[in-house]
């Protein structure tokens with residue numbers, strides 16, 4: 001077999017599972033009675049909301065930091081790890097680094113609210129407030145990498161990150177070996193790419209369905225253009241799906257193209273209904289990005305009758321004001 005371009009093999013996903021054991025949780029896959037009735041299918045929910053940081057991103061971050069320690073020794077990470085995410089990835093890096101005894105620096109613009117800053121500091125990371133935008137915060141990350149020798153832990157575009165997220169795929173195949181379809185929120189592609197690499201290696205006929213936003217979906221545009229393109233970022237209930245894929249993307253664009261079978265875009269109103277449905281019927285609080293699988297089923301009438309389908313409930317990082325906004329959209 002030829003070497004895949006993206007370097008996310010089933011073996012690398014098993015390696016990731018060994019490395020993250022004890023840090024990330026093996027999450028439950030539970031049957032939704034309400035959704036199974038509604039879609040005349042067996043709808044299974046993968047509860048990444050139960051990760052200690054509230055989202056799956058801990059899998060990738062823990063795998064990458066542990067792999068770097070394994071390969072290069074603890075001394076190589078003496079200057080610490082660094083990233084600039086304000087959301088689930090920043091929390092994951094702070095958490096994993098502190099567990100592994102590595103210093104972490106998270107660069108945040110001055111626009112990031114105090115409660116988010118405090119949450120990251122509480123995990124033992126050093127927070128640097130720089131600039132007025134995410135771009136300026138990234139500039140500081142680059143400076144710390146080149147001048148201080150810190151190690152960047154990217155949010156998605158690395159084979160170790162994707163392999164970590166791919167451990168979800170292993171768990172799905174163990175808990176539902178005859179799964180027909182997985183529906184996954186798609187932004188940078190570490191989550192879908194990793195799950196797809198694992199699932200396709202074990203059961204190629206299982207369909208991998210990606211769900212993107214209608215506006216500002218960089219991966220959607222990049223797949224159309226067959227090269228990474230930048231898009232304007234638009235506010236969304238699913239804020240964790242915002243952001244670009246990197247104009248120098250080297251891993252996830254080709255990986256997603258290889259493993260994804262079909263791809264849908266969902267509207268804000270469909271996301272709002274899905275968030276509220278999951279809260280009301282499953283009694284689970286999920287963020288918008290975690291509700292897009294249900295939004296796609298409802299909005300596009302994807303044909304799933306009689307199938308076993310897994311939805312990845314990817315995270316629970318939602319502010320109550322955002323939930324209020326979603327509820328208001330459902331009442332209109």
Ligand SMILES: *Cc1c(COP(=O)(O)O)cnc(C)c1O
Nearest residue numbers: 088187188189190191289314315
């Ligand atoms: C990051 C994130 C995603 C998307 O993952 P990618 O690897 O960027 O495609 C989906 N849901 C949540 C909750 C996230 O934090």
